[in-house]
Amino acid sequence: MRIERVETLLAGRWLFVAIHTEDGLTGVGEVGLHAYPEASGAVLDVWAPYLEGQNPLRIEHHAQALYRYAHFRGAAVGGALAAIDIALWDLAGKHYGAPVYQLLGGRCRDRIRLYMHVGGSTVEALTRSATAAVEAGFTAVRFTPFAADYASQRFDKILAEAVARVAAVRDAVGTGTDLCVEIHRHLQPVDAIALAQELAQFRPFFYEDPTLPDSVQTMGDIQRQIPIPVATGERLHTIQEFRELLVAGGASYIRPDLCLAGGLTHCKKIAAVAESFHIGVIPHNPLSPLSTAACIQLATCIPNFTLQEYTGEDQPPKRDVLIEPLKIERGYIAVPEGPGLGVELNFDVLRSLPFERRTIDTPLHEDGSIADR
DSSP, X not given: OOEEEXXXXXXXXXXXXXXXXXXSOEEEEEOOOTTOHHHHHHHHHHHHHHHTTSOTTOHHHHHHHHHTTTOOOSHHHHHHHHHHHHHHHHHHHHHHTSBHHHHTTOOSOSEEEEEEEOOOSSXXXXXXXXXXXXXXXXXXXXXXXXXXXXXXXXXXXXXXXXHHHHHHHHHHHOTTSEXXXXXXXOSOHHHHHHHHHHHGGGOOSEEEOOSOTTOHHHXXXXXXXXXXXXXXXXXXXXXXXXXXXXXXXXXXXEOOBTTTTTHHHHHHHHHHHHHHTTOEEOOBOOSOHHHHHHHHHHHHHXXXXXXXXXXXXXXXXXXXXXXXXXXXXXXXXXXXXSSBTSOOBOHHHHHTSOBOOOOOOOXXXXXXXXXXX
16 A cells, blocks of 8 residues: 555645545545644645555554654644654554554543533623533533633722632532633633632642743642642653643643644653553644544543543534544543544535634734733
C-alpha cells in the first residue's frame, strides 16, 4: 500500500487532511491551529511530496522524518503533523479492519464521559444553559465566569462577577455535577490566585488556563498557591513541553490537543508521561466532530483519561461534517466499533462550505492597552 496523494480542505473554520492510497483507501485528519489554519496548510503543502509514494503504515517513522527534518517547531508544524498522523492512523485501522484504539493497545473503557460547554450573557442565561445540559444527562459543565466587558472592569468587579456566576451555576445544578471553570488566560498570575481562592468554596473540578501558557514555572507557582486543580496544556505542542510543565508542578490535569500536539502517536506518549505523575488527561477539543472522533480513540485506550471536552454537535454546520454522527447518550459517547476513527467525513458537504477566515479582534482595556484572550 502506497500513498497516492495528500489533499487539504479548508471548510468553515476547519482544515482537514485526506490521505488517499493507491488501493482506494482514504484516511482523514484535522489541524488544530484554529486561529491560523492556513499556516499549517502551507506546511502540509511542503510535506506532501515527501508523503506521496510512501508506505502509510510507517506512522512513527513519518512523524520522526517530518518533525526532525529541520527542527523548526511550534503550532503550525504541530498542527500539520497532527493532521497527518491522525489520517495515517485512520488509514491503518481501515487497512487492518480495526478501530484505532485497538491498534494502540485496546479498550480501557466502554464509553467516554463528556463535559458540555454552557454559557450566557447574563447569570440567568448561564444557569439556564447549565441546567439544560444537566437535564440532558451531562454530569460536567464548562463555562467562562466573566462578563463580556471584563476587559474594562476593575479587579474587584471582575472577581465579584466571577464568584457570583460560579455560585449561581453551583446552586442551579446542585451536587453531583462537576463545574469546569474556564479562565481563558484572562488573568495575571496574582489575580488568578486571588480568584481561585474565592472559587474554592464551590468545588470546581478544574480551573482552566488561569494565565498565559508562556511559562511553566509561572503555572507551577499558581498551582502551588491555590486549593483547586489547574488544567492546562492546550497551547503546548510536544512531549518535552508537557514534561516540563509537570516537573514544574504546573497542572493537576493536562489538556493536549490531538490536532495540535502531534496527533495520536504523540499524544499517547504525552498521556504516558502524565500517567507517571499520576495526572489525568482531559483532551482539548474546540474543533469539528472529526477531532472529537480522534479524541475518543485516545480516551478509550489510555488508563488516565478523565473527561472529554464537547461543544455540542447537533447544529449545522457541525452536525453535517460526518456521514454518521457519533452517538451521544446521557452525557457519554459510545466508543465506535468501526475501523479507523470509526467515522467518515461528508466531503460533499465540506466542499460546499466556504472557509471562514477569522477576524483579528483582540480585546482592549479601557485605556486602550491589549487584554489577553
